[in-house]
Amino acid sequence: MSxxxxxxxxxxxxxxxxxxxxxxxxxxxxxxxxxLGLVGPNGAGKTTLFSVLCGFLxxxxxxxxxxxxxxxxxxxxARGVVxxxxxxxxxxxxxxxxxxxxxxxxxxxxxxxxxxADARAALERVGLAGSWKSRPRSLSHGMGKRVAIAQAIxxxxxxxxxxxxxxxxxxxxxxxxKAVLRVLREGRTIIVSSHNLSEIEDLCHEVxxxxxxxxxxxxxxxxxxxxxAEIGLRLALPPTDAQIRAIEGxxxxxxxxxxxxxxxxxxxxxxxxxxxxxxxRDLVAHLVAxxxxxxxxxxxxSLEERFIEETGAPS
Amino acid sequence: MHHSMSxxxxxxxxAYEVERLAxxxxxxxxxxxxxxxxxxxxxxLRRIVDSVPGGSGVDLDSDFAKAVASxxxxxxxxxxxxxxxxxxxxxxxxxxxxALSLMLTPLLAILLSSDQTATDxxxxxxxxxxxxxxxxxxxxxxxxxxxxxxxxxxxxxxxxVVLALSPSRVGGADGALYLLRGYANVxxxxxxxxxxxxxxxxxxxxxARALMLAMAIWVVLAIAVASTGTDFEFLRFGFPTAxxxxxxxxxxxxxxxxxxxxxxxxxxALGLGFVAFRRRDL
Numbered sequence: 001m002s003x004x005x006x007x008x009x010x011x012x013x014x015x016x017x018x019x020x021x022x023x024x025x026x027x028x029x030x031x032x033x034x035x036l037g038l039v040g041p042n043g044a045g046k047t048t049l050f051s052v053l054c055g056f057l058x059x060x061x062x063x064x065x066x067x068x069x070x071x072x073x074x075x076x077x078a079r080g081v082v083x084x085x086x087x088x089x090x091x092x093x094x095x096x097x098x099x100x101x102x103x104x105x106x107x108x109x110x111x112x113x114x115x116x117a118d119a120r121a122a123l124e125r126v127g128l129a130g131s132w133k134s135r136p137r138s139l140s141h142g143m144g145k146r147v148a149i150a151q152a153i154x155x156x157x158x159x160x161x162x163x164x165x166x167x168x169x170x171x172x173x174x175x176x177x178k179a180v181l182r183v184l185r186e187g188r189t190i191i192v193s194s195h196n197l198s199e200i201e202d203l204c205h206e207v208x209x210x211x212x213x214x215x216x217x218x219x220x221x222x223x224x225x226x227x228x229a230e231i232g233l234r235l236a237l238p239p240t241d242a243q244i245r246a247i248e249g250x251x252x253x254x255x256x257x258x259x260x261x262x263x264x265x266x267x268x269x270x271x272x273x274x275x276x277x278x279x280x281r282d283l284v285a286h287l288v289a290x291x292x293x294x295x296x297x298x299x300x301x302s303l304e305e306r307f308i309e310e311t312g313a314p315s
Numbered sequence: 316m317h318h319s320m321s322x323x324x325x326x327x328x329x330a331y332e333v334e335r336l337a338x339x340x341x342x343x344x345x346x347x348x349x350x351x352x353x354x355x356x357x358x359x360l361r362r363i364v365d366s367v368p369g370g371s372g373v374d375l376d377s378d379f380a381k382a383v384a385s386x387x388x389x390x391x392x393x394x395x396x397x398x399x400x401x402x403x404x405x406x407x408x409x410x411x412x413x414a415l416s417l418m419l420t421p422l423l424a425i426l427l428s429s430d431q432t433a434t435d436x437x438x439x440x441x442x443x444x445x446x447x448x449x450x451x452x453x454x455x456x457x458x459x460x461x462x463x464x465x466x467x468x469x470x471x472x473x474x475x476v477v478l479a480l481s482p483s484r485v486g487g488a489d490g491a492l493y494l495l496r497g498y499a500n501v502x503x504x505x506x507x508x509x510x511x512x513x514x515x516x517x518x519x520x521x522x523a524r525a526l527m528l529a530m531a532i533w534v535v536l537a538i539a540v541a542s543t544g545t546d547f548e549f550l551r552f553g554f555p556t557a558x559x560x561x562x563x564x565x566x567x568x569x570x571x572x573x574x575x576x577x578x579x580x581x582x583x584a585l586g587l588g589f590v591a592f593r594r595r596d597l
Contacts, residue, residue, distance in 0.1 A: 054446060056597045073593075082446050089439040094339050100443075106327045107447035151443055 005068055007032045007159055007189050008053065013062035014213075015048055022048040024213035025062070030206075032158070035185050037200035037221075038193040039303075040210035041311055046193045047087055049210065050163050053077075053191075054084055067158060080108050083157035085148045087164045091136035097147050098123065098132035101154060108155045122150035126180050142173025146180060153184060160184070162192040166199060178203070197303040207303065211311045224306050229254075229271040231280055232264045232301065236293035239265055243292055250286055252279050262305070276300070320451040328448070328456025329463055336427065336464040341522075345427045346468055352423070353472040356415045357479035364408065364480065391560030393569065401563050405493050406486040412476055413497035414563060416469070420501050421556045424508035425529050427465055430522035431457040431513050432592060437520050441597050454592050458513045458585065465505050473498055500562040503577055507555030510581035514588025517595070555580050 008030040015023040022045045030036050040046050051057040052064055055076030063070060066077040091100055098119055105115035123129050126146040136144060145165060152160050165181065166174040174196070181192070181203060194200050200207060201221055208218040217224065239247075239258060247267060248256045255268040269279045276299045287294055301309075336342035385395040391414075393401075401410055432454065435441045444453060473494065477485055485491060515525040533554050540551045551557045558576060561569040 051596075054442070056442060056445065058596070073596075076445060076449075079447055084442060084446055086439060086442040089442040091443070092335065092435075092440060095335055099334070103327070103331045104443055104447055106331075107324060107444060 004031065006030055006065075007067055008191070009063075009065040010049075010053070011063045013049075013052060013064060014060045015045075015052060015057060016060055021213050023052065023059070026210075026213070026215055028208060028215055028218065030189065030191065032189050033187070034206055035188075035190045035192070035204045037204035037207045038191055038210060039195075039197060039200055039207060039307055040193075044210045044311075045213040046210055047163055050084070050086075050161050050191075050193070053161065054082060077159075080155045081158050083152035083154065083160045085145075085152040085160075085162045085165055087167065089148070091144070091147065093137045094135060096133045096135060097128075097139070100136075101147075101151060104151055105154045110155070118154055119150075122154050123147070125153065125184065126150045127176070140173070142169050142177065145169065145173075145177060149177075149180065149184070158189060160188055160190045162190065164193055164195065166194060166196055174199075197307055201303040209307060209310045217306075217310050221303070224303065229269055229276070230300060231267045231269070231276075231283055232262075232296075232298040233267065233283075233287075233294050234264055234296035236295055238263075239292070243290070246290060247283070247286065250282065252282055320449055320455070324448045324452035325456040325459060328453055329460035332431075332457050332460025333464045333467070336461070341430060342427070342464065345423065348426065349423060349468050349472050350475075352419050353415075353476050354479075356412075356419075357476040360408065360411055360476070361480055364484070391563065392558050393561060393564050397564040397566050397569060400565060404565060406484065406490050408480060408484050409486065409490055409493050409497065410563065412473070412480075412494075413500070414560065416473070416497060416501045417504060417559050417562060420469075420504045421508050421533075421559070423468075424465055424505040425512055425526065427468070428458075428461040428509040428512035429516060429526040429529070431461055431509075431516040433516040433520050433522040433525055436517070436595065436597065439597065445597065450593050451589065454513065454517070454589050455585075458509055461509050461512075462502070462505060465509070466502055469498065469501055469505075497562075503574065504555070504559050504562065507577050507580040507584065510584040510588070511555055514584045514591065517588045517592035520595075552576065552580075555584075 006029040008028065010026050010028040013023050013026040014021070024045075026045075026049060038046055038049070048057065052059050053066065053071065055071050055073055058073045065071065067081050069075070069078060071077055091097070098116075101119035101122060102112070102115045105118045106112060108115075110118060120129070120132065123132060126149050128143060128146055128150065131139065131143065131147070136147070139147065149162070149165065152162065162181070166177050169177060178199060184190075185203060192200070192203060204221055206218065206220050207224050208215050210216070238260075244256050244258065244265075247253060247265075252269045252274045253267055254270055255266075257266045257268075259266050267283060269276075274282075280297065280299055284297065336345075381395060381399070391398070432441070435444070441453070477494070485494065512525060512529060515528050516522065519525045519528060533556070536550050536553045540548055543550070555577065558573050561573040564570060
């Protein structure tokens with residue numbers, strides 16, 4: 001436990017919309033400098049949680065603290081502490097991008113010159129310096145997302161919340177955006193939600209799984225995906241019985257199982273006797289020696305597999 | 316520390332709102348309507364002026380003038396004496412410009428101010444703003460900015476009408492002062508109209524619905540007052556246009572109650588609207 005108070009602290013937070021229990025007692029802590037991935041099925045309560053965290057929605061019960069201060073609709077987080085990329089908010093269609101960003105920075109307390117400089121710097125960081133005079137309606141969906149991220153980092157907030165930053169983007173735009181996020185994450189505290197679990201695995205230090213309005217698992221990425229004493233192999237061809245038996249004969253191996261739904265060979269070992277990296281090395285050596293072609297190897301389970309285990313449903 | 320209402324934030328929001336209205340198709344359309352209506356007014360007045368040789372030449376003490384003052388005064392809620400004094404003490408052309416402005420202001424102010432917070436609530440654009448400022452500064456800033464945009468448009472329209480009629484007919488410094496007083500009265504009439512639209516905008520979260528609702532209230536109350544007689548005349552105070560032509564009078568007995576009503580209406584509408592805006596889940 002760190003002695004420094006967490007930048008985000010939620011205790012028993014509930015929120016109901018009519019008959020829908022959107023949040024059902026959420027407890028969550030996040031310390032400065034960490035990148036948290038928030039994952040959950042559609043309707044799990046991710047956006048509601050962000051809305052409560054930003055003071056847009058009032059929690060029915062429980063406490064929300066950001067940077068040590070209690071937050072609700074009457075008392076939003078202190079100015080400049082939180083930057084948000086909302087999932088479904090739109091820019092004003094007819095105002096130039098640069099002018100809108102300058103306005104947001106002015107509202108955060110900067111004078112006009114400083115606000116304009118900050119807005120230009122933010123646009124440059126997301127690779128859109130040339131879009132200063134563009135109208136939002138003239139931008140592609142991916143460029144719009146990047147402008148929204150520029151908006152979220154104006155004034156260098158202590159906490160940045162990104163609600164599904166790559167949702168709806170084509171693979172090229174998503175890749176460009178991930179490159180932007182990799183640069184932006186340095187030295188920041190970020191909470192990012194996404195349905196793209198490999199993206200979360202790639203970008204985050206910790207993962208919280210939100211299911212039916214509650215956090216069902218919160219752990220480091222390594223803790224979540226690497227805790228299983230298992231190596232997953234994607235082979236070029238389904239293995240023969242003889243190949244499986246040969247792998248079962250290795251000293252480190254406890255059990256070998258072919259998983260046809262995931263098209264993976266699951267090799268279980270005893271982690272108390274063998275480190276995962278060593279077990280992986282020995283297994284690869286065996287596959288090479290036996291000329292068994294493989295295209296992918298993974299220590300532990302993927303986040304997607306862990307997610308499905310925890311939530312009992314595909315994302 | 317949490318952020319609370321600040322005059323600086325209101326100023327920033329208001330300045331941006333003026334710019335936003337100037338750049339938006341909606342603001343452009345209302346400006347076009349300003350130009351069209353005041354252009355038509357200037358053209359009509361010019362024709363009247365050109366058709367009267369040697370100035371007005373009307374004897375305001377004649378029985379005919381008194382009968383007209385009695386008829387018109389009743390329609391605009393002014394005593395015949397107040398109306399006669401107005402025409403006696405000020406250039407009739409400027410009185411006409413002033414009256415026309417009072418007639419057009421509610422419609423133009425309502426059209427201009429129908430989208431103060433509505434679209435931003437509907438599109439969740441407010442989420443970009445509310446982490447940086449408080450709801451009250453935002454709500455008041457939008458209303459102040461809309462009033463600023465209206466004030467600019469009204470000043471341009473008034474100047475254009477005076478130019479069209481020829482500045483020599485304004486009547487020197489006294490006429491200019493009267494124009495200024497008329498301009499101030501028109502802005503005061505715009506205040507409760509904009510306040511009403513601030514409330515309807517926040518309540519409906521839809522600019523077109525806010526506009527339709529305002530028009531519906533206006534029409535329904537007018538019909539109700541006309542059809543129910545004096546017992547329900549108080550209903551006309553449900554809309555900010557009540558007693559608006561009293562602003563033409565120079566008598567304090569006409570002006571003070573009007574000013575009181577307009578400010579009270581604006582405060583009530585803004586207050587109720589803010590309660591709705593503050594309670595909204597955004």
